[in-house]
Amino acid sequence: MNNTAIQTQTGLSSFYAKIYGFVAMGIGLSTFVSGLMLTVFQNHLVNMITGSPWRLYLIIFAELGLVLFASRAAIKNTPMALPLFLIYSLVNGYTLSFIIARYTQTTVFQALLSATVMFAVMAIIGVTVKKDLSGIGKALMGALIGIIIASVVNVFIGSGAMSYVISIVTVLIFAGLIAWDNQRIKQVYFELDGQVPTGWAVSLALNLYLDFINLFIHLLNILSRND
Template sequence: FGSRLKTFVHGSDPVILEVRFLFTSFNFSRTMSFEVGGDDAREIESFSTMVKDATVEVRKGFIRKVYSILTVQLLLTVIVAAPLTSMVSQSWLVANSWIMYLSLGMTMVTMCAMVCCQNLTRSFPTNYILLFVFTAFEGVCVGFVSAQYTWQSVVLALGMTVLIFLCMTIFAWKSKTDFTGFGPYLFAALMVLMVFGFVVSLLAMSGVQVYWAFMAYNLIGVIIFTFYIVYDTQLIIGEWGGHKHQFGIDDYVFAALNLYLDIINLFLFLLRLFGNRR
């Protein structure tokens, strides 16, 4: 069992769904609608200005800022992950796997800091520091995972991710359907996926052949995070696009982080689903 566990730890991909789980639960509680009055209504007034309450120019500025931050995050991820993907050997990855686990732990720490101390993520420059520290460590995790696959597989998964993201973004902008109310359902689906993944992991460590279950797990993950792109994009657009729920104007860091995690998780699931290991 010990040797199988070691093989599983070094031969499998770290699924960073715990980070997404934490942020999704926070996002779910923060983007619920508030149809109340009296004291509750007065208390809600203390919340940050919502996109729907802003002028058109402020809305446009919010969206530009979110996608600008997202672009920098993705570029930083590529810069950090590319050397690990193309320049190191498999033996080096195994010998230095502690770097990946340290990075995974740091992503959890920085995420908890952003979720538990929301005032920090709304104050410059602390919000940018936390965000890009998280992104850098996430890039290390992505690099370690990608290094286990051929470069053709990485390019294929990357191309598919870009194509899906662009198509879903256009769909979210053009669609007359409001998907911002689907948060609880996506949240439940993500929880089920995590439990399924945990069971598959235990079976793999026990020596049980779970290839098709693993493929089903990755396929479901692709579907869920594809829908998350639509969901989070419409939260960014807000009532400007006729949507009931939206991000606050001061939550541009959270909005960018949401989309970033959608893209990263989609890429990792696609890589595991279609990729060939070295």
């Protein structure tokens, strides 16, 4: 391997490290806030669920707006890209605590471990596979839209069986997206000759963060059937 190839590989590795550093920060903040909500601020969590659930829905809607704003800021490479991503991670940790509270500690641990292992495996596949996954990625995004619509419909139907099937399909979709998003990191790096703006790195990190969180949430739903 010549010096140019070594430098390119080193630069690419540094770029992956930078992105995964952002991902780790996001997941770490979400975990920290969720942990506080489930322990120190447990009374607040219970009061929100039993007394003012409408406030939680308002926060969730605000969170959706925040992630769209953060994504747009990242793509435009504005200085607020990283702060918005971290703020979103904090807010998401808050709302995640209301989901996690529904499950046993054993189920949460199993889902977290399963999500971590699955994420790692699919990330390695995305980094090492030679085949271009762009076509598969776009198809998965289309399937994700269909799943979101099905999830909204199931809110009104309230079918446990449909919820279970949706979670299985969603896990498969996000497993594929993890591989695609990891391959995209390499593609972006080479397309921009290694001169990748921080905003792009934040955008890619946000995608991976969302992949992991959604994988974890739907694995919770699948594993909870054994409780």
